[in-house]
Amino acid sequence: MNAEPTTTSVVRSEPLPATDVLIAEYLDRLRRAAAGLPPAARAELLDDIAAHLAETAGPGADEARTRQVLDELGTPEEIAVAAAAETGVPAGAPARAGGELAYDVGTVLVLLLAGFVVPVLGWIAGVVMLWNGPRWSTREKWAGTLLWPAAILVAGALLLLGHGLAGGVGPMVILLGGLVVLAGLVTAFTILLRAAARRRP
Amino acid sequence: MTELRRGTIAFCVLALLDERERYAVELVGALTDSQALAAGAGTIYPLLSRLREDELVVTTWKESPAGPPRRYYRLTPAGRRSLEAFRGEWAQFRDAVDLLLTKGAS
Numbered sequence: 420m421n422a423e424p425t426t427t428s429v430v431r432s433e434p435l436p437a438t439d440v441l442i443a444e445y446l447d448r449l450r451r452a453a454a455g456l457p458p459a460a461r462a463e464l465l466d467d468i469a470a471h472l473a474e475t476a477g478p479g480a481d482e483a484r485t486r487q488v489l490d491e492l493g494t495p496e497e498i499a500v501a502a503a504a505e506t507g508v509p510a511g512a513p514a515r516a517g518g519e520l521a522y523d524v525g526t527v528l529v530l531l532l533a534g535f536v537v538p539v540l541g542w543i544a545g546v547v548m549l550w551n552g553p554r555w556s557t558r559e560k561w562a563g564t565l566l567w568p569a570a571i572l573v574a575g576a577l578l579l580l581g582h583g584l585a586g587g588v589g590p591m592v593i594l595l596g597g598l599v600v601l602a603g604l605v606t607a608f609t610i611l612l613r614a615a616a617r618r619r620p
Numbered sequence: 621m622t623e624l625r626r627g628t629i630a631f632c633v634l635a636l637l638d639e640r641e642r643y644a645v646e647l648v649g650a651l652t653d654s655q656a657l658a659a660g661a662g663t664i665y666p667l668l669s670r671l672r673e674d675e676l677v678v679t680t681w682k683e684s685p686a687g688p689p690r691r692y693y694r695l696t697p698a699g700r701r702s703l704e705a706f707r708g709e710w711a712q713f714r715d716a717v718d719l720l721l722t723k724g725a726s
Binding site: 460463464467468470471473474475477491492493494495497498501502504505506 | 626644645648652659660661662663665666667668669670684687688690691
């Protein structure tokens with residue numbers, strides 16, 4: 420705007436520098452307005468808007484056209500606000516969704532494995548987490564709570580049965596039964612994870 | 621009102637993609653022409669990102685006859701289901717609101 424045309428020899432068919440400056444300024448404003456977004460969302464937004472500008476105000480667009488395109492896009496601040504609303508859906512900060520996933524997976528892992536690290540107490544911690552979890556129904560909570568006791572009961576019964584049986588049949592029964600109990604546990608905990616995943620925002 | 625519009629525009633995008641795949645500038649053009657988009661056209665991009673994250677649309681890059689490659693948006697089966705559900709709900713909601721509004725006016 421303050422740059423006067425110095426010589427007529429610079430007048431060419433190339434895009435006027437003024438349009439490049441307009442676009443660069445716009446993208447710079449957007450970069451600053453979107454500073455609060457998660458880095459990946461921000462990068463994608465900037466890429467998308469830059470691609471839009473390359474498509475609609477690419478080489479050959481004059482200053483009037485470029486201004487019109489920028490005007491139609493809306494202000495960088497307006498776009499950043501819309502982006503913040505989208506990344507925050509449906510409630511609160513984007514970090515929360517990750518927190519919810521971590522809680523659900525953490526609960527199931529503690530419930531499944533903590534008993535091996537700290538016997539009984541580890542399992543109780545998992546049960547407490549399960550009952551505090553907002554994404555399981557009461558039925559699922561009871562099922563999750565009774566899983567290990569049921570598995571231990573079944574395993575115990577199998578052991579007794581296996582010892583009672585004659586010859587080489589006993590160990591086979593114990594081994595097969597153990598595998599069935601293990602598969603049951605894994606299935607049940609997978610179901611718990613899926614149930615929670617369905618209810619995560 | 622902006623919330624209502626934003627939520628509704630997402631389904632307008634899905635409806636446009638139900639016809640055929642389109643690239644973003646095309647989508648923006650169609651929405652602007654229909655006057656459905658009250659906000660700046662740039663606000664469509666965060667919306668498109670979200671639809672992609674929610675796996676209601678998928679994108680592919682294609683060369684354009686002139687200029688840089690374009691990202692095309694296409695409806696997924698989940699997107700189509702979501703659109704169908706909205707079509708039903710919207711018709712009910714619109715009729716209910718119309719009824720209440722005309723009652724209020726008379």
